[in-house]
Amino acid sequence: MDLTKDNAVWIYDRMVTIRAFEERVAKLFADGRIPGFVHLYAGEEAVAVGVCAHLGDRDYITSTHRGHGHCIAKGVPLGEMMAELFGKVGGSCKGKGGSMHIADVSRGMLGANGIVGGGPPLACGAGLTIKRKGTGGVVVCFFGDGAAEQGTTHEGMNLAAIWKLPVVFVAENNQFAESTPVGYHCAASSIADRAAAYNMPGVLVDGYDVVAVHEAAAEAVERARRGDGPSLIEAKTWRYFGHFEGDQVTYRTAEQSAAYREHDPLTWFARQAVDRGLLTAEEVEQRDRAAEAAVDEAIEFADRSPLPAPEEALTDVYVSYR
Amino acid sequence: MDLTKDNAVWIYDRMVTIRAFEERVAKLFADGRIPGFVHLYAGEEAVAVGVCAHLGDRDYITSTHRGHGHCIAKGVPLGEMMAELFGKVGGSCKGKGGSMHIADVSRGMLGANGIVGGGPPLACGAGLTIKRKGTGGVVVCFFGDGAAEQGTTHEGMNLAAIWKLPVVFVAENNQFAESTPVGYHCAASSIADRAAAYNMPGVLVDGYDVVAVHEAAAEAVERARRGDGPSLIEAKTWRYFGHFEGDQVTYRTAEQSAAYREHDPLTWFARQAVDRGLLTAEEVEQRDRAAEAAVDEAIEFADRSPLPAPEEALTDVYVSYR
């Protein structure tokens, strides 16, 4: 892997932070401290992190209902995220959005989205702004395998292609849309194959191998920055938790999940990085502890943050109204 | 061409009837006798006729805003069609639909459609009925090149593929969506290429060659009847008139249209059929005259048909309401 030490540290740090965050959120949900629909990203860390490793302040991402990992990879503060899940004033959205709408436009995170397929058109728009203003930025559009069947995904990819927008479409194929397997809902053998329908490069990568994701994304991001237009990356992955918290996951076997856990993207990457001398075992452990500490802090921040006043429900609808 | 004489007669008859109907509608529109939006099919006859030659009573078609040709090819009576364009009680839709909504469900014609991309989902539904009831029928879904960019077309093709529905998708690529060329609005080199995105056969045919269309359709219809699922046929064609009556057609050159007229699908087919002894020159002329006569009759029928009573506007909204 041609990663620098800094790359490796950043990648491992973000992956383990996402993992720690999600596992804690699962507990908090079970304890009844987080209400609503919560879709966890654990297992898919290598996708968001491998891609976002190439992004900076001028870049944007659009996300999905499963957005925590994207937020963390794009640099949204954990405390504000946790406070949002708690419905507190200190949350990224002042408690108005919750898990399905976490956003931080100031950091280029254009929002989780409660609508499957909601993101691709929005990504095209951010790409249009970048192109018009010549900022040299790129937009990454994350979407799930289920979202591949939504008309907006088709329209977004075609539009990005004909307008040569700097958009990288990343299909997170965790092989299920809720309880429906991709082999049932998707007529294509591979989502990446659909890139041909828009004359854009399409590549299928192992979403459990953060290095492979990182490499594929490097090329797609470069292409977009050059002004050569969009690309499609399909990352095959697997979620460790249910579709949402509360899901009994009757449609997958424990064996399947166990098999994936054996190739856990975090431990796999840590081993590789240590073998190649990019990280030391101590650094790995230190990152693990740091991640846990960061999540502890986030929870404390969220706990300290006050609940909004009820009347706050009436604000922020418009910039001005009369 | 492996056509029987009957095939040849039917094909020529329908093509020339469509041509005669559309040219007369153009005149009637110019004379102010037909109101509203009218999209003419002249030039594209070989597509509707070559495909519908394989259809019978148990089969359905979904159409577009440019639906006259589809209606005639599926056997909708000319008089009722013309009366509909006139807004008369004797019209296919009692004057309530007009050109953009001509329909005749009793003859398997599920309606012209004012919404681009409106048809594909409807076609899947008709296919579902056929499959569930085991009638052995098929559904042909006609759509334009512009409709290929509508999300519903993507959703319809994917759904037809995963449910193995007996649907034949026919992309009528007349190379423009209003004044926008397919090369601009469509990222794919060919609409037929998109079949791969749904694991269905896709073929590009010369839409000016009714025999080629007829052959491609034979295979797709057979496949659908066998229960092997949908196919996509892209027929490259050209419309002789403007997008709608009144269009000044500034986006195409007279030369382009002239070039197409030189290979007019009707005269081309007539010549071939006569050369191969499938038709005699007399029969061709006779068909030409018969078509004109049929349109004359249709106009007389439409003229004789009364205008609806104004209050008729309030009926046919529901089967029952309270």
Add this chain to the structure above:
Amino acid sequence: MAVATRTLTFREAVNEALAVEMERDPDVVLMGEDVAGGATVEGFEQEDAWGGVLGVTKGLVQRFGRDRVLDTPISESGYIGAAVGAASTGLRPVAELMFVDFFGVCMDQIFNQGAKLRYMFGGKAKVPMVIRTMIGAGFRAAGQHSGCHYSVFTHMPGLKTVVPSTPADAKGLLAASIRDDDPVLFFEHKLLYDTSGEVPEGEYVVELGRADVKREGDGATVVAIGRMVPFALEAAEGLAAEGAEVEVLDPRTLSPLDEDAILGSVRKTRRLVVVDEDNPRCSMATDIAALVASRAFDHLDAPPQLVTAPHTPVPFSPVLEDFYVPSPDRIVEAVRATL
């Protein structure tokens, strides 16, 4: 003759209506995302992995098989449009739009195709289909999973709209909707699923277009919709203690609307309060208030009171969402204002 009943939850009542009608008519088919769940997954060939996101359609695939209980891709325009096409060619599809908030990705097939097909074709076709969809706030599901918006569908000619408030009505009205020859939007409030009540056994049909008096009274007419009906009844209890006997009227069907029942009740009570969980503008609340103001003006002794959600999306934080949803207290105040 007395019908045998037993206690069922709202969820069970909806499930039973589907089962009874599918038993009765082989043309009735179900489709939607994970309405069975686990399609093509080994071990789930004829079983459901989910039975709907909140388990409402559980067990149906076991009884009727995957030919009649169809999992769909996330292609609402595709499969709801397919329901329209199927309905106009001989089936009676019941399509599920998981949350009404998703109507924006498939509205064309609903209001331009399904709703208008019969009219545009001069009455020469019909579209007997039902779209079941979840509505309502209170689930902490935030801005894109908590709306009502039945007003948008009631506005559209060609559609019928039904909002049940009790398990018995849910069963009877869903059966009527499935047997109806026009497209029907059937709205299920997710916070009513666990409520229970007496439900008739076997075939049970509640005619569309008939309101139901959930509580008799002559103090004021409270017209409430969906989850607002139990809220209105709770408010009525409190008011009764103050000596005000309010009448709680549940339209049950919004299109067609039982205008006579509403006007009749107001002529009796001379006061109107409309309780609607939907956003206030161009809503059922304004629709009913305008109906009464224009048709029973001389019978009104006080201005109509509208109790609705505010003109805002649904917020996530429980404190905010609880403020958003109309409360029994607000209903009590509104009634008092008319007395």
Add this chain to the structure above:
Amino acid sequence: MAVATRTLTFREAVNEALAVEMERDPDVVLMGEDVAGGATVEGFEQEDAWGGVLGVTKGLVQRFGRDRVLDTPISESGYIGAAVGAASTGLRPVAELMFVDFFGVCMDQIFNQGAKLRYMFGGKAKVPMVIRTMIGAGFRAAGQHSGCHYSVFTHMPGLKTVVPSTPADAKGLLAASIRDDDPVLFFEHKLLYDTSGEVPEGEYVVELGRADVKREGDGATVVAIGRMVPFALEAAEGLAAEGAEVEVLDPRTLSPLDEDAILGSVRKTRRLVVVDEDNPRCSMATDIAALVASRAFDHLDAPPQLVTAPHTPVPFSPVLEDFYVPSPDRIVEAVRATL
């Protein structure tokens, strides 16, 4: 100070507002199907082949180039969603939805994304965009090209809705909509395009949320929207001959609605007639009637009269369509009924 004006058609006024605002702010971009037309066609590199289906945007691509006047595929969700994404990242897009009847293929991006983004993000983002769209019957365009449905958008929190009735208002309100920091739906009645009137030159802005009295009177208040305003004025002429001086009020903006202006006028005239070309259920007609009934009840001497289209799709045949559209005669009758 007097502004220089000259006579323009409604079509020219809309075109001029776009040109002036694009001149003024380089972040304003136009997108839509054939808004220029002929993209990539030889000879049309920087020229329009169409300038919109009815020529409203003609000439703009010549002035501002194809980087700012973008032809789109027939992907309304795609490009209107792109407008939302562009607006939230720094541009001021003006997207054209050719006919409002097409909202069903892109409503999610409008009401769930564009309208709610700011709220769901806790006020930490804004979506300054305009969606221009054609409304209205009378064009013989039948069931899927003739609706109004501004009620559906007015119902949705987060959106602003504007319906101009004169060329001057069209220019001033469109300019205000483009400069506004919230998403605005701007409805242009296709049968008003050829009407003309005095329009101020240069920059001209009419503040959103302010109604306009198009005719003063104290006989009755006629609130009319869009093309119904000229119809109401025509009716008012006839009534004047009978000695009834009605006030014709044009809300111009439906969300936010100028409630004070409406309530104020009704308090003066004590009579209300609402004229709305949209379908009647959950409509602006019911919205305004309910507003007045609940807030100015004691000032009303007669039941509010609602003059609307019927609860049917728009029919094709001219005889049927002319029956569908509210007429000046029906307005006269409605006013008489209040006197």
